[in-house]
Amino acid sequence: MQETIYYSKNHEWVKIKGELAWIGISDYAQNALGDIVFVELPEPGTEFEAGDVLGVVESVKSASDIYCMVNGTVAEVNEALLEEPEKVNEDAENAWFVKMEAVILPEDHDLMDENDYRRFCEDE
Numbered sequence: 095m096q097e098t099i100y101y102s103k104n105h106e107w108v109k110i111k112g113e114l115a116w117i118g119i120s121d122y123a124q125n126a127l128g129d130i131v132f133v134e135l136p137e138p139g140t141e142f143e144a145g146d147v148l149g150v151v152e153s154v155k156s157a158s159d160i161y162c163m164v165n166g167t168v169a170e171v172n173e174a175l176l177e178e179p180e181k182v183n184e185d186a187e188n189a190w191f192v193k194m195e196a197v198i199l200p201e202d203h204d205l206m207d208e209n210d211y212r213r214f215c216e217d218e
Contacts, residue, residue, distance in 0.1 A: 095111055095112050096111070097109055097110070097111045098110045098111075099207070099208060100163065100199075100203075100205035100206065100207065101120060101205065101206045101207075101208070101210075101211035101214075102161065102163055102204075102205055102206075103204070103206075103214065104161050105119055105120045105122050105123035105126070106118065106119050106120065106123070106160060106161060106163055107119070107120050107187065108163040108164060108205070109190075110164070110197060110199065113195060113196055113197050114169070114193065114194065114195055114197060115163075115164050115166060115193070115194045115197040116190040116192070116193050116194075117148065117160070117162065117163060117164075117190060117191055117192050117194065118182070118186060118187070118188075118189055118190045118191050119151060119160065119182065119186055119191075120186060120187070120211070120215075121186045121187055122215045123158075123186065124182050124183050124186040127151065127153035127155060127156065127158065128153045128154050128155045129153055129154045129180065129183060130151055130152070130153045130179045130180055130182045130183050131152055131153060131154060131179060131180075132150075132151070132152040132179055133149065133150070133151050133152075133175045133176060133179045133182070133191065134149050134150040134151075134152075135148075135149045135171040135172070135175070135176065135191055135192060136148060136149060136168050136171065136192065137168070137171075138168050138169060138170060138171060139167065139168060140167070140168045141166070141167045141168075142162040142164075142165070142166065142167075142168070142194070143162065143165045144162055144163055144164055144165055144199075144200045144203065145161060145162065146161065146162045147159045147160070147161060147162075148160045148161060148162040148191070148192060149191055149192070151179070151182065151191075152179075160191060162194075163203070163205060164194060164197045164198060164199050164200070165197070165198040165199075165200060166194035166195060166196050166197040166198065167194060167195055167196050168192050168193075168194055169192075169193045169194060169195040170192065170193040171191070171192050171193075172189065172190050172191055172192070172193075175189060175191065
């Protein structure tokens with residue numbers, strides 16, 4: 095089964111594989127935030143629609159909302175980030191926040207592939 099990765103203008107990423115999706119923040123976002131000191135994540139079983147606030151990431155500089163990029167239900171949260179939020183700084187592209195199931199990508203999404211996202215970041 096093929097894995098597809100999309101990025102948002104809010105600097106989140108979503109990896110979709112079938113009806114499962116993993117959501118995190120981009121390397122660009124973690125660099126902008128600085129040292130991450132706290133992550134707030136939802137409870138498994140919580141349903142979200144694209145655009146809903148999924149959680150919060152706090153750094154020494156500021157706090158930022160994490161937005162859901164798909165419609166679905168939280169199947170699992172990355173418990174390791176609750177104990178060691180600095181893992182996001184170490185490897186943002188693999189430090190997922192939540193795993194979602196029953197995922198539907200909205201038809202009217204404005205998500206970008208990796209090349210478009212790279213250009214978007216260069217223009218910021």
